[in-house]
Amino acid sequence: MFTMEIPSIKVIAFDADDTLWVNETFFRKAEEDFCELVSAYLPKEEANKLLFEIEMQNLGLYGYGIKPFTLSLIEAAIKITNGNMDIALVETLIERGKKMLQEPVELIDGIEETLEYLSKKYRLVMATKGDLLDQERKLIKSGLEKYFHHIEIVSDKTEKQYQKLVDHLDIDKSEFLMVGNSLKSDILPVLNIGAYAFHIPFHTTWVHEVYNGTIDHPNFKSLTHSKELLHYL
The missing domain is CATH 3.40.50.1000 (HAD superfamily/HAD-like)
Incomplete structure (x- = not known):
């Protein structure tokens, strides 16, 4: 052997x-939830692609982790909705980030x-x-x-x-x-x-x-x- x-x-x-x-599972679930939240503005596959592009653009500035990911979620939502999203969506994304930080x-x-x-x-x-x-x-x-x-x-x-x-x-x-x-x-x-x-x-x-x-x-x-x-x- x-x-x-x-x-x-x-x-x-x-x-x-x-x-x-376990870590990546939480990020994948958050991505799925995000794409569902903005599906009225952009098809899920395109929303996921845009989110990844924004994450890559922010990587050198924010680094890795849940907090940078949450900021990228908010930025992606702003871009997808052309800045016309309800403030409740921002609150939802912030709460999603906090929930990830508190996962067992x-x-x-x-x-x-x-x-x-x-x-x-x-x-x-x-x-x-x-x-x-x-x-x-x-x-x-x-x-x-x-x-x-x-x-x-x-x-x-x-x-x-x-x-x-x-x-x-x-x-x-x-x-x-x-x-x-x-x-x-x-x-x-x-x-x-x-x-x-x-x-x-x-x-x-x-x-x-x-x-x-x-x-x-x-x-x-x-x-x-x-x-x-x-x-x-």
Whole structure:
């Protein structure tokens, strides 16, 4: 069953959203609700496309997370209705954003048992991007904080950010393993700096995070469940 030699791993970093706990499902539901709310002005498919375009335009300014998403919902609604929407629609979108921020944290199946086992053998790190306050809130509510040696919340995941993390942890890149659900954010940048990366896909992926290429790299492994990590570590 062991097909990859990892002789020197000291630190394992885990992505948060859709690796430790469910996240993307809430965004997809909010998108569906938004498209329904503005369907009298624009067909749902076109409304969804416009919303995504606005999210991409705002990404460099707002970053990732529920609060930036809520602002993009409001901006999209203004554009779709040519500024003629009822103020009640704005209130509805704001309340939708607040509701997302208060959703219970649902752990990914098997992740706590995996973290508990690995934390006895390795230093574990939570490495995620997004809104600092929201990610800290979810971590505390999740009950997983006790397993992590270090928490890293950044505005985006790039090769530079991963290299800074490796340097901060005072380890060599060959001693670092990243585990996450996004090939684009969690896997490719890590492989590019010469570290290890294991992919555990989530059933729903944001369009912006989709990577359609293939990965053929000696430091890469694709899994289906977090407990499969225990076969290799």
